[in-house]
Amino acid sequence: MKEDTVSIIPLGGLGEIGKNMMAIKYKQNIIVIDAGLMFPDDAMLGIDLVIPDISYLIENKEIVRGIVLTHGHEDHIGALPYVLRELHVPVYGTKLTLGLLEAKLKESDPSEHFKTRCVKAGDVVNIGPFQVNFIRVSHSIADAVALGIRTPVGTILHTGDFKLDQTPANNQVIDYHKIAELGNEGVLVLMSDSTNADKPGYTPSEQLVGEKFDETFRKADERIIIASFASNISRIQQTITCAGRYGRKVAVVGRSMVNVVSIAIDLGYLDIPPGVLVDLDEIQLVPKNETVILTTGSQGEPMSALSRMAASDHNRVEIIPGDTIIISASPIPGNEKMVHRTIDQLFRQGAEVIYESFSGVHVSGHACQEELKLMLNLVKPKFFIPIHGEYRHLIRHAQLAESVGIDPDNIFVAENGHVLEFSDKHGAISGRVTAGRVLVDGLGVGDVGSIVLRDRKHLSQDGILIIVITVSKETGTVIAGPDIVSRGFVYMKESEELLEETKEKLRSILKQCEGEQISEWSGIKSNVREVVGKFLYERTRRRPMILPIIMEV
């Protein structure tokens, strides 16, 4: 295009839940929105976490002016410890967002010094040619903002994660007026949260959770244990408020919950009546019916505090009959079985457990279809890009946009790495940059690729069978072995016969090579793999990885 244009380049968060990251480029200026991580799926065996590929930003590091954050969830800030090693630029965020980020950065690299710029909802900040408006929204973490970015070409509105909660726990309603104002002025491009775009209706208010908590506190005869995401400060506030109302003390358990509560208190995000919050040691002395334990583990994570309590494996809290346990979260897709296992174990210990969304103890932090349509109608954008969601969510959101009258030609269901270029009149996918997933395994960032993962998968299914022989370089004869060692295939002590037969097979293959030049021996490996593999499959219907090793002396 010859006209003046601004480009939007998604680096994460399209066609996936998590690792949200977006670049906006005007001439020789880039700002980045968010830098999140995502958790590995089942196929990524042994991987700890997944971050965006930022090759594009590293290539353009000279013109990156800053990183702007929408809120403090891992899927929006979790990649920053890696990203900030490469990009030494200022990071803009609200107080709680930066508080959580700083704790994270201190843990990953205490020596580094990072440039953070604290803003509050309502602020307007100029970053290069971009005028960024921080706009309050409701979400399942406090201090979340949408971003209204005025550029020389037009205004870009990025909702971040949001819902339309008319009665949020902190009374900080989404800033409809600012969004309406921008909509009235004219918004060039809207990017909006698609997480719940396949869910009809409205997401219930956080108030519903408060009412259900109140009912549970009123009825409970003994101790109450509440598990939630550590970052859900509204939920923590509701717990503390209810505890104060019913004369109960609250103790906090689980590393991330303890950290977040401490950050939230320091920054003034929790309103705690005097004497309500006590140490875990202290609460053991209080009668059970005057106590609440607030804990991590709402996703059934094996090492979390709640899972350890459920397995009678927590060194300080023991579940006892009479306990009422609230799981104030929904299982993230993929975690259902872990969550259910934890709930079952808690019931086995004699507790009453309140769980699942229909129980009212959890509501989503994302907008459903009617809210998304309201946002579209309020903003009236010329162009629309659904973001934050797997592919089906993006499609459903695009269909919603069409249903409220956005021109289908102006709706872009894009992919990470697409360059979406907009003038005040036209929009198009004009190119592609490197984008994708970088796997983090231990200290290794990006060093585990498809070959290693394929091997892990193979090993996980039927194990490994290792065959070792020592061959004389001079005579070409086998002087030790074949020895067989297996792991994860069969229980070796009970399979001696099978292994003996395998050795027999091996000896007859090796006999063919006896006396050959040693250079011929390496060629035999694929023959061993094939013959032994076939034999074992016939006998067991399993396909272990077969690894022949030939030692030369």
Place this chain on the structure above:
Amino acid sequence: MKEDTVSIIPLGGLGEIGKNMMAIKYKQNIIVIDAGLMFPDDAMLGIDLVIPDISYLIENKEIVRGIVLTHGHEDHIGALPYVLRELHVPVYGTKLTLGLLEAKLKESDPSEHFKTRCVKAGDVVNIGPFQVNFIRVSHSIADAVALGIRTPVGTILHTGDFKLDQTPANNQVIDYHKIAELGNEGVLVLMSDSTNADKPGYTPSEQLVGEKFDETFRKADERIIIASFASNISRIQQTITCAGRYGRKVAVVGRSMVNVVSIAIDLGYLDIPPGVLVDLDEIQLVPKNETVILTTGSQGEPMSALSRMAASDHNRVEIIPGDTIIISASPIPGNEKMVHRTIDQLFRQGAEVIYESFSGVHVSGHACQEELKLMLNLVKPKFFIPIHGEYRHLIRHAQLAESVGIDPDNIFVAENGHVLEFSDKHGAISGRVTAGRVLVDGLGVGDVGSIVLRDRKHLSQDGILIIVITVSKETGTVIAGPDIVSRGFVYMKESEELLEETKEKLRSILKQCEGEQISEWSGIKSNVREVVGKFLYERTRRRPMILPIIMEV
């Protein structure tokens, strides 16, 4: 107890979904209800399926009089190919149930001859001292029955899997009258399906699905593809009926769907208007807007027909823009991610996909809370045992029973292997027999235990590092190696430096042993494991399995 008693011994289906199996014993007579399998959970790496441990029945094989089946789902009949190798007893079931069983038995062991006894809903059969009433119920497979078992001590009612559908697709409403009659006479023990016991309200009727199908057929401009469980004959019937109504042809794809349709046609369970069902070859010649494809793959199983279509990997059906695809099933817990991946891929191919329960294209086959209470009120049992469900479902069902007035002392939340003994007045858990899970991996039944699974888990996370050395028996010196081979740990070509340093470490450990007696060498293995393990963890934060192998020559 001195009184005349009957015992109920659950061998599966309590505290778990699947592998349902129950023994009922009166004096020297046992009948068995169902013999199902379950699919492995994530921790059972490489396992194909899980069946009940039937040691108790094998020990008592002389007094087992027969096996009675409630319906033809895998979780109720899937273990029979294994069970019938051990127990040569007659199997009682309705026509469709036996049709599905016989296909399964033929596949697993065509030479064997099995004794099956075909019954129909309404029949009464005497098996030893047990009078078994087969009672029609509604479920997500045709020809499902509850069992009213009159014993000399009292009547036992086992619901099988059921829902209360007032308008089932086949018009065969549950036999309320027989259940009411037994309730009136007096039922000693009720065992009832707990699968949906934590869901409030009522499960919607199969009719809802029919209405939604009709709407979809009316609106679709191009081809329709419907994925469902092969065994859900109601869903297949609804597809065919709709196709007939709207002048479309239907072709069937996917091995299990083809099998079940053929069995259902042979046995008269499908009502097919002439010309509607055609071959897949033939349907390619029909205009797309006059076709329907009925396929397997509603759970996103990687090798299923729908998943292969979604991945553009099916050799005969290609997804094209304009296709309307109905996923007429809910994801089984644990399958969510596979199902979502398939849906995303279908959207990417340009299809419109209708999925999830709120879309109306699927309803559950199990009763929700209000239906379960109705069943309890109709049967008015003296004793109650919730069955078929994970532990939380059993607890919720017990709470429902208490809420309709069953004496809490007469409600037994039992475990597999418990012996529940009942006289006409008393009931108690009076003992315990062997029960549990047997893992099937390939041809191996029960040979993969916790050690093999632990190794597979370890291998799947960080791979394996194999260290081989050849040592002279005479001199105690290393004459070849150390060689290092790894799989699933790091990409070896990119990690030469790390491996070289590891060898360096190794050489210094080995030096300490040089010249020692060969008998000392085996002691060195744990030292190698520890030192190398620690070194690699420091360098990579990964813990591969370390396997030292010493060859002696």
